[in-house]
Amino acid sequence: MKLIKAADYNEMSRIAADYVIAKLHENPQIKLGMATGDTPKGLYRELVSDHRKNGTSYKGVQTFNLDEYIGLSSRDSQSYRYYMDSHLFDHIDIDKTNTHLPKGDVEDAFAEAEAYEQLIRDSGKVDLQILGLGGNGHIGFNEPGTPFGSTAHVVELTVATRSANAKFFGSLDLVPRRAITMGIATIMESKEILMLVSGEGKSSALCRLLEGPVEEGFPASVLRRHPHAMVIADDAALSLCSTQFAEAKC
Numbered sequence: 001m002k003l004i005k006a007a008d009y010n011e012m013s014r015i016a017a018d019y020v021i022a023k024l025h026e027n028p029q030i031k032l033g034m035a036t037g038d039t040p041k042g043l044y045r046e047l048v049s050d051h052r053k054n055g056t057s058y059k060g061v062q063t064f065n066l067d068e069y070i071g072l073s074s075r076d077s078q079s080y081r082y083y084m085d086s087h088l089f090d091h092i093d094i095d096k097t098n099t100h101l102p103k104g105d106v107e108d109a110f111a112e113a114e115a116y117e118q119l120i121r122d123s124g125k126v127d128l129q130i131l132g133l134g135g136n137g138h139i140g141f142n143e144p145g146t147p148f149g150s151t152a153h154v155v156e157l158t159v160a161t162r163s164a165n166a167k168f169f170g171s172l173d174l175v176p177r178r179a180i181t182m183g184i185a186t187i188m189e190s191k192e193i194l195m196l197v198s199g200e201g202k203s204s205a206l207c208r209l210l211e212g213p214v215e216e217g218f219p220a221s222v223l224r225r226h227p228h229a230m231v232i233a234d235d236a237a238l239s240l241c242s243t244q245f246a247e248a249k250c
């Protein structure tokens with residue numbers, strides 16, 4: 001796993017954007033795996049700004065999001081579909097029919113999870129998967145203990161994850177209890193993975209990812225088995241990690 005150090009959130013976002021844009025120029029039909037949450041907002045802001053300034057086109061791009069809350073429709077301002085439209089898709093020239101997320105407002109969430117896995121498989125491999133890091137090590141909504149072999153599935157969210165996301169809903173009670181997420185095997189099928197980590201609050205999780213064992217109890221640790229995984233972390237996120245690792249520039 002490769003580690004790139006950034007001074008702060010803005011630098012992390014710019015480095016990530018430059019990387020994504022370079023990949024997009026190499027392959028205008030790139031399949032991007034998208035993440036939500038606070039962390040990638042700066043990346044999306046940079047992509048929008050580059051699109052406006054330099055005209056980078058997304059006409060041939062397909063996207064596949066990691067997850068969606070069960071029970072929220074695409075019009076709900078807390079749904080991940082709404083997040084993606086408002087932070088990125090509405091501001092670039094992407095064909096929205098090429099942007100994919102699991103549907104949260106379906107009758108049969110289990111069937112939707114299976115259909116989403118199939119859709120990703122039928123589309124070929126995701127070229128570049130963007131990830132954030134949950135404080136408990138979750139990636140997508142794969143909570144600690146999720147088997148590394150898991151494909152897209154319905155998940156009961158932990159209180160830790162719901163509490164972390166209560167900031168978006170205003171109260172814990174309003175955070176949905178279930179979600180559909182790509183599985184860990186789905187994520188690991190991507191040709192390349194780019195994880196973004198920012199802030200002191202993520203530092204102990206980041207150290208465990210960089211220095212701890214690879215184990216299902218800490219889902220993100222699986223990335224150490226991926227041949228092309230890269231983490232861009234800012235100084236605050238690296239602040240608790242061992243000096244030796246924190247100073248390593250790969």
Ligand SMILES: O=P(O)(O)OC[C@H]1O[C@](O)(CO)[C@@H](O)[C@@H]1O
Nearest residue numbers: 035036037038039131132133134
């Ligand atoms: O970027 P944040 O808001 O810290 O969230 C980290 C991770 O948690 C999630 O929001 C899910 O809880 C992911 O989508 C995200 O990658």
